[in-house]
Amino acid sequence: MVKTIFIEARYEGKVELCQDTLEYAKKYKKIGLYAAIQFCNKLDRVNEQLKELGIEVITSQPKRTGCSSQLLGCDSAKDSLNLDEEVDAFLYIGDGKFHPQALVYGQEREIICDDPIGKKFSLLTKEDLAANLKRAKGALVKFHSSDNIGVVITMKPGQEFYLKSLELEKKYPTKKFYYFIDNNISFNQLENFPFIDVWVNTACPRIGLDDQESFRKGVVNLRNVIS
Amino acid sequence: MYDLELNRVVKEIQDNQAKLVCLQLPDGLKPKANEIEARINSETSAKVLIWLGSNFGACDIPLGLDRLGVDLVISWGHNKFRKEEW
Numbered sequence: 001m002v003k004t005i006f007i008e009a010r011y012e013g014k015v016e017l018c019q020d021t022l023e024y025a026k027k028y029k030k031i032g033l034y035a036a037i038q039f040c041n042k043l044d045r046v047n048e049q050l051k052e053l054g055i056e057v058i059t060s061q062p063k064r065t066g067c068s069s070q071l072l073g074c075d076s077a078k079d080s081l082n083l084d085e086e087v088d089a090f091l092y093i094g095d096g097k098f099h100p101q102a103l104v105y106g107q108e109r110e111i112i113c114d115d116p117i118g119k120k121f122s123l124l125t126k127e128d129l130a131a132n133l134k135r136a137k138g139a140l141v142k143f144h145s146s147d148n149i150g151v152v153i154t155m156k157p158g159q160e161f162y163l164k165s166l167e168l169e170k171k172y173p174t175k176k177f178y179y180f181i182d183n184n185i186s187f188n189q190l191e192n193f194p195f196i197d198v199w200v201n202t203a204c205p206r207i208g209l210d211d212q213e214s215f216r217k218g219v220v221n222l223r224n225v226i227s
Numbered sequence: 228m229y230d231l232e233l234n235r236v237v238k239e240i241q242d243n244q245a246k247l248v249c250l251q252l253p254d255g256l257k258p259k260a261n262e263i264e265a266r267i268n269s270e271t272s273a274k275v276l277i278w279l280g281s282n283f284g285a286c287d288i289p290l291g292l293d294r295l296g297v298d299l300v301i302s303w304g305h306n307k308f309r310k311e312e313w
Contacts, residue, residue: 002249002292004300005239006285006307009229009256037306038229064286066306072284117228158286158308183290184281204283223313 001157008037013117015042015093017049020121021114025091030056031112032087034071034103036094039116043069046093046114058085073098073206076105077223097124098206104129105209132212139198139218143225146197150190151179151222154203161202167226168200187214200225229256231263236301237270245271245299249292251278253304273299284308 017025025031031050035043050057060083061068062075071092075081080102089110092100095117103111104124111124126133143149149172153162168177178196182189185207190199199219201208208221240248248267252260264275276297278289285308288300 001288002297002300003243004288004302005236006305007232007236007301007303008306009231009253009303012228012230038304063311064309066309070306072308074284074286155290156287157290158284158288158310164313204286 010041011038011116014045015039015116016045017114018116018119018121021091021112022049022053024121024123025050025055025089025112026053028055028088030058030085030087032081032083032090032109033057033059033069034062034081034090034092034099035069036096036099037065037067037070039093040067040070043093046091050091058083058087060084071099071102073102074204075099076102076205076209078106080106100124101129101210102206105133129209132209135212135218136209136220136224139212139215139220140224142198142218143200143220147175148195148197149175149177149200150193150196150198151177151200151202152185152219153179153181154185155181155183156203159203161222164226165200165202165222168222171226185211185214187211190215190217231256231259231303233263233266236263237267239301240267240271240273240299243299245273247276247295247297247299248273249276249278249289249297249300251282251289251300251302253282256303286310 047057059069060081062081090103091112093114095115100111100113113122151165198217199215201219202222205221208219260277267275285305
């Protein structure tokens with residue numbers, strides 16, 4: 001593996017909550033605060049603003065991240081955040097939707113988003129991702145009733161779980177597993193294997209949620225079928 | 228708007244005596260690739276390759292670059308990823 005240096009590309013502007021966010025958030029007593037890495041070192045003012053409203057702010061360092069409050073797109077499971085306490089709502093600081101959608105998939109609370117660049121407030125709820133969640137549920141049912149399973153493995157080191165996927169054979173001895181390898185999943189290639197009933201994704205867990213529609217036969221994440 | 232840390236980038240290339248460097252940028256920073264390339268060209272003797280593909284996170288680093296002799300990857304927009312072992 002070639003030596004790799006990461007540059008976080010921290011945001012150089014001011015990070016503070018816009019008026020609409022403050023107005024909306026004030027109905028909550030306890031908020032879980034997370035941000036994209038670009039904003040993680042500039043959350044002091046946000047903390048201050050929430051405290052002025054009498055809101056208790058808590059945060060954590062999620063499992064795969066490098067610092068406290070940082071949220072990744074793969075933090076899409078309930079236990080990803082390493083957060084022991086319950087909160088009334090989550091507040092995400094950042095300018096995209098990919099990261100806060102992870103909270104929608106994994107948590108049961110409303111997600112308030114504040115974009116410090118565009119100075120915009122928005123909300124994300126389970127309704128926004130209902131179609132993906134419904135398909136994921138359907139695919140899980142299909143997995144349990146199917147015989148021929150395609151297991152998709154990536155070579156990307158951060159997402160490669162080949163050995164772990166072999167546990168499927170032990171857990172489901174009556175099913176036949178076929179293993180497919182690719183770097184980025186070529187969705188149009190899936191059609192070339194008509195003998196597969198349903199797919200298991202072993203790479204980024206967001207593939208098994210966001211890309212449900214691209215897997216016409218359905219896809220489940222590895223974590224949902226083995227523990 | 229975002230700190231690209233170009234002084235650090237130049238220093239890392241020099242310190243690592245890198246001859247062939249691959250730049251990986253998230254979509255939002257890809258339009259800055261020419262600016263970064265120009266800076267590296269003016270201050271180091273390294274040849275620059277720009278990764279065309281995805282940059283979903285620190286879990287998504289280009290593979291196989293050693294075959295071309297790339298000796299340093301510089302990846303923007305993310306920090307070190309802690310792969311979950313289970």
